[in-house]
Amino acid sequence: GIQVEQSPPDLILQEGANSTLRCNFSDSVNNLQWFHQNPWGQLINLFYIPSGTKQNGRLSATTVATERYSLLYISSSQTTDSGVYFCAVRMVAGSEKLVFGKGTKLTVNP
Amino acid sequence: EPEVTQTPSHQVTQMGQEVILRCVPISNHLYFYWYRQILGQKVEFLVSFYNNEISEKSEIFDDQFSVERPDGSNFTLKIRSTKLEDSAMYFCASGKDRVYEQYFGPGTRLTVT
Numbered sequence: 001g002i003q004v005e006q007s008p009p010d011l012i013l014q015e016g017a018n019s020t021l022r023c024n025f026s027d028s029v030n031n032l033q034w035f036h037q038n039p040w041g042q043l044i045n046l047f048y049i050p051s052g053t054k055q056n057g058r059l060s061a062t063t064v065a066t067e068r069y070s071l072l073y074i075s076s077s078q079t080t081d082s083g084v085y086f087c088a089v090r091m092v093a094g095s096e097k098l099v100f101g102k103g104t105k106l107t108v109n110p
Numbered sequence: 111e112p113e114v115t116q117t118p119s120h121q122v123t124q125m126g127q128e129v130i131l132r133c134v135p136i137s138n139h140l141y142f143y144w145y146r147q148i149l150g151q152k153v154e155f156l157v158s159f160y161n162n163e164i165s166e167k168s169e170i171f172d173d174q175f176s177v178e179r180p181d182g183s184n185f186t187l188k189i190r191s192t193k194l195e196d197s198a199m200y201f202c203a204s205g206k207d208r209v210y211e212q213y214f215g216p217g218t219r220l221t222v223t
Contacts, residue, residue, distance in 0.1 A: 031209060031210070041147075041217055041219060042216045043201060043217065045214060086153065088153070095166060096141070096158055096165065096208050098143075098153075098155065100153040101152065102152045
């Protein structure tokens with residue numbers, strides 16, 4: 001099946017810093033979503049971005065489908081950005097399930 | 111903005127008991143999913159449901175699991191005889207179509223003692 005690799009696995013920042021999270025995938029996809037899992041365990045939809053670039057406030061994401069990767073940018077990070085960020089993809093061929101990466105655990109210190 | 115809701119938020123049950131986790135998908139969505147996340151691990155697909163039948167299921171989704179859409183709004187996951195290893199966060203999701211974005215609920219944390 002498709003492989004989804006996220007990097008880095010852990011990231012520690014000072015408040016106000018910028019960061020880039022990466023998601024690589026091993027096959028063609030028609031769906032890519034970024035999620036933020038908050039300390040209560042809830043999955044918050046950040047972006048649906050099978051290709052192109054989107055921005056929402058301090059967050060933006062870019063997916064280059066032909067090169068099989070996506071990037072999530074967080075600017076001017078805040079302590080509330082802490083948590084785990086997951087990338088999930090759906091393969092073009094066959095299955096309708098989302099396959100998740102292992103996530104990047106972000107800690108933003110005051 | 112419409113959202114997926116799940117109840118209860120936390121359920122504690124004894125090993126061997128049956129549990130039913132409930133979800134209300136977004137009203138005009140046609141595709142429904144359950145995922146689970148064991149503590150500290152990644153989110154895993156369990157089952158997808160469309161047109162009142164299972165369209166895909168994972169190896170995790172064995173005979174102890176079942177899903178149902180009993181009316182026009184609810185979507186349930188039943189575990190017949192819970193095991194300790196069923197302790198996890200269970201997420202319901204729904205989508206307008208097969209390819210488009212999946213919208214996730216807040217999850218139900220199941221603890222089996």
